[in-house]
Amino acid sequence: MNLKMLFNFNFLYQNFKKSKVLLIFLCCIIPFINIWMIYLNLFKNNYVLDFIEISKITSIIAFIFPLILSYILFGFLLKKNVIDFVISKPISRKKIFFTNVLGGFIIIIFIILLNTLGLYLLSLFTKIFIPFEVLLDYFVYWLITYFFVFLVSSLALCLSHNWSSFILVYLIILLIYPCITLINYNFKYRNEKVLIRCNDSSCMPNEVNLGNNDNEYYYEIKHYYSNNLNSLINYYVYGYKNQSLLKTICLNVIYLILSYYAFKNHKMEYSESSIQNVYAYKLLKFITYLPISFICFMMFMDSISFLMISIIICLGYYFVFDLIMKKEFINPIKTLFEFMVVSVVIFCSYFAINYYYKNNNKIIDIPSEIIIEYYDNILNVSSKVLLNNQDIIKKIIKDNNVSDSQNNVVVYIDNNYYKNYYINNYTFQELKKYINNNKLNEKVTNKNIIFITADSNNYINIPLNDNFLNNVISHIDTYKEDSYTSFYLNVYKYENHSLKKMTINVGKNKDLLNYVKKYVNEDFVTNFNNxxxxxxxxxxxxxxxxxxxxxxxxxxxxxxxxxxxxxxxxxxxxxxxxxxxxxxxxxxxxxxxxxxxxx
Amino acid sequence: MIEIKNISKSFNGKKDVLMNLSCNIPDNIIYGLVGTNGSGKSTLLRIITSIYKPDNGKVLVDNVNVYDNEKIKKEMVFVPDDLYFYSGYTLKDLASFYKSMYNNFDMSFVYELANNLKLDINKNISSFSKGMKRQCAIICALATNVKYMFFDETFDGIDPIIRNYFKKLIINQMAKQDTTIIMTSHNLRELEDICDNLGLIHDSKIFFESDINSLKSDICKVQISLKNEFDKDAFSKLNILSYKKVGKVITLIVKDSKKAKKYLNSLDSIFIEFLPLTLEEIFIYQMEALGYEFKNVI
Known part of the structure; x- marks a missing residue:
């Protein structure tokens, strides 16, 4: 296909040229801030950095940079005289759109590449180690995410005629799904009672007994969810492992097509004016009112003393919205009446949903697999392990003795629920034994080990070497927990887009200890002499x-x-x-x- | 040729700015578009240049629908009333931009004119005065050497000397490249100087269009005094745009001046005088006849 059918490279060049100062500034400052912030955190975190650790700044910029970029490229739609200047030129709408999208993609690729290269150099010249797989994941994930936000903001621009409606539409498209999910989760997790069914005669009826049958007991568990605003951000950023990139790519394609049609049919004559369609305006107002009213509802549910302040916030928002969008108060009596009707409908719905979840007991059977979190006294860390041994799972769930607080484990089910269990020593030892054996089963080879650090109070990076690796791996089989240890080797491998750390107690094995010392010392002598x-x-x-x-x-x-x-x-x-x-x-x-x- | 066929355009679904507007603009003329404020002159230009999409109707340029047609747009250039330039651009940058868009763009023409008009081609356009900015826009438009040029409020902000210079340039351009130029202005004196044809937009339509000479010869001002007693009915056979009687002297603005002259000369008059009208006077009397007048306000 002839690229000139879709793109006008002269126009692309002029687009870059007109915004060169801003683009150069952003392209320099963003990677610099990103790398500098990671470097500043060097001594606070592990030297081996995972995806999440290198993505913190990038994730915040993901909400801003593509927005600025789309404004640079499509912002002319918000100004009448710029529309005259651009659209009157001999270039079709199709070409303007695809050229601008291409321009956005090029800049995004460039900036993500710069970030990745910066991280690579950081890894190369400091003690920080960022595995190549992490860098690759970083590049791919953020590239697609930045494309996503860029397309969302471009779509918002193509649907809007002035600044305020652009920002509003952008936020709605970007946040509507996580926001509704958040509202639903809050209702569900605050009210819904989830019970594990246990009809075994060995079950201890120390929790909830709902069954008519005397042998059927239920153990209540709680929803595993953090109710804070971060969850909204986390939906895009830290949901990496749970979200399919394919889903985001599909959304990118959908938004690209929608943006194209929105741009092609954009009514240039309405630029600089507010939302023209009355129904669209009311719909946007309603959508944005949902989270505001929800927060007020939650405040009210927590304490009735928040009633007045909730009403003031809701009412204030309803009028301020008109002021922001239309630069005027639209018929206060009518607005007040509309507010009352909408609020009654919304708050009644909230009460109904609340009531529904409160009276809806969800009963699940003992799960086939759980994630268990326990405190490892030897390594001084809290470890999470996937457990699929039915016998142990049943024992943990049944053997819940609150008085023995020494053996506390947290059980996570389906990524949705959790419960603290206090189990007796015998079950706990059995659990640890199983976990140890489970660790031994993990396939560690010199092929999938990507990094080794020696660990005590500080880290020392150990250069990878096949012989060394083979030797270390041969000792992994001898891994046993001990009450005393002073020196560990951390073996890292990258699995399912996350860095997995295994700790080997070197102090336990004299041969391994001497081998590690000799290996590291030789490396030192070479370095020191040079x-x-x-x-x-x-x-x-x-x-x-x-x-x-x-x-x-x-x-x-x-x-x-x-x-x-x-x-x-x-x-x-x-x-x-x-x-x-x-x-x-x-x-x-x-x-x-x-x-x-x-x- | 530009054929405008039944164009309608309304904003916010309210009253039509343009309604079933049709007209033909022949090639190689300078066409002046006049009308009151908000009559739809700029909207019509934006529809022709494919910035706005008409609600109904179409614009054909050389028998091809112009809307979003890149090939036809390569033969069109538009200088709007509210100018915009990319921030940080110099005249040289702007000319490069136009050069990258138009195949026949003449860079040397830009340098030559910039030199004549004392415009620094390496200076940021945003630092120029309003008139200088317009000069930059017109220079770049003329340098495109396209077949159709559209100027909205053409000489707004430009001083009279440079205005005359540009008028000559526009006339030369038309003669040299067989260009069709459509321009709007509220200064009818200006249009009178350079336009071949004139179209008046009123009430969402082209009220009339004509070549300037015919228009000026078709309407005339008559001052007449008759021997006998008379009233307005005495002139009922004429197409009168304006009638004023002061004492025994009557001032008439009449259309179809040939017929009017013949008829008025046949009357038994004490004196009779036929006076030519300027375009501006024609416009004012036409608009008065259409009920657009403010004389009672002041």
Missing amino acids: DNDIFCSNIKIEFLDYINGNKSNFLTFLDNHKYDKIQDYAIIFSSGSCNYIIDSKILLKEYGDYGVFKE
Whole structure:
């Protein structure tokens, strides 16, 4: 197909040229802010960064940048004299539309590519490690998401004739679905009672008993949902794993087609004027009134003292909407009457939905699989594990002893519900045993390991090497939890678009320990010999214990003790950007007097 | 040729700005479009240049429907009344933009005119005065060398000297390139100077269209005084646009001046004088005849 049928590259060039200052500014500032913010968080987070961690700034910009971009390209639709200038030129509406869309896509590709490259360089020149798979996911996901927001804002522009209606339509198209979902979730999760059916004779009737049959008991669980505004943002940003990109691509195609027809049939003569169609205006007002009225309803449900303030907010909004959109109050008596009718309908509906969920007990059977969250005392972290062993699931659900708070686990079902369970020691040990075995079953090979860090209070990145990996993997089988550990290896692999971390207790296995020390030390010696300008402001010696030294002491120490004496090694971490290996016997001699170093 | 066929256009579903408007504009003329404020002159230009889509009817240019037709639009250029230039653009940038859009764009013409008019081609257009901005727009439009040019409020903001310079340029352009030029203006004196034809839009329609010479020769002002007593009925055979009697002297504005001259000369008059009308006077008397007058307001 001849590209000239759809695009006018001269027009594209002029579009870029007219906004070059803004585009260059945005293309520089956005990647800079993104990378700088990630860098600033370097010491607060893991050195190995996951998709979510590198997407925080990008996700906020996703709501703004494509909006600005679509305004640069399609903003002429909101000004009469710009319409005269552009549309009178010998270029068809079809070409203007597709050329502008292409322009938007090019800029988005460019900026996401810049961000990705910046992250890659960050990974290359700092201690931060961002796996290639994460970078690839970042590029693909944000490219499609930015396209999505760009097309939504372009559609909003093609449907609007002035600024206020543009912003309104943009927000409605973008947020209508998550907003309705949020409202529904709130009703559901605040009121609906969800029960697990248990008709086994071993069930303990310590929860809710609804059944007529004496042997049938129900365990109430709660909806798993965070009721805050972040959820709205999270719908687009953190829903990554739950959402199909294919769905977004399909929406992109739909919005592209809709935008094209909206642009082609855009009534240029109405630019700079508010929404012309009375019914469309009232519909938009109604849609935007939904979240406002919902918030007021929730406030009122929480406390009746909010009644007056809720009414003021709702009424105020109803009039302010006209003021924003039409720049005037449209017949106050009529508006007041309309407000009362609409509010009565909406609030009655809210009460009805509330009542429905309150009286609607949902009963589910014991699930075939659950996600269990438990606290790992050894690793000092809370771990989530998928559990599909029916025996253990049943035991956890039935054996719910509140008094034994030591063994607290959180059970998540269907990503929707959760419940805290307090289980007895026997069941807890059985659960841990199962989890350990389950971990062993995970396929870890030197092919899917993408990164290794040595972990204690600080991280040290270990370069990947096949022999090293094979050796580490051979020790994974010996993984056992221990009450004491001082040194771990974190093995990372990328699975289902998320970074998976497995922790190996190196201290438990002497062979592995020596191997890791030797491996890391050799790497250090090579690096140290090649670098004369090493500067470490804060030294920590790990593995045996901590010793804090300063620069001069440490450098003097290094000068006095050459590496040929090295028999046994400790691993030294620094909070700067270097790590060193020191003969632990020399360390003992040098710093032993301080009583902080013990073998 | 531009054929406008039964064009209708309304805004917000209210009264039609244009209603079943039809007219033909022949090639190689300068056509002046006049009408009162809000009569639909600019709307008609925007429909012809495919900015607005008519509710009904169509505009044919060289027998092809003009709406969203890129090929025909390559032969058209439009200078609107409210000008816009991309921010940060210089005259040179603007000319480059036009060059990229129009095949026959003459860059040297832009340089030459900019030099003659003392316009700095490397200076940001936004820093220019209103008149200078319009000069830039007209220069670029003329440099396109297209077949159809449309100017809305053509010389708005331009001083009389440069105005005359542009009039000459427009006439030269028409002669050189066989261009058809359609322009609107409220300054009828200006249109009188350069237009071949004139169309008056009133009440959503073209009220009349004619070539300027015929129009001017067709309507005349007569001052007459008759020997006998008389009233308005004495002139009932004439097509009178305006009738005023002061003492025994009557001032008439009559259409179909040949017939009027013949008839009035046949009357027994003390004196009779036929005076030519300017285009502006013709417009005012026509509009008065249509009930559009403000003399009672002041």
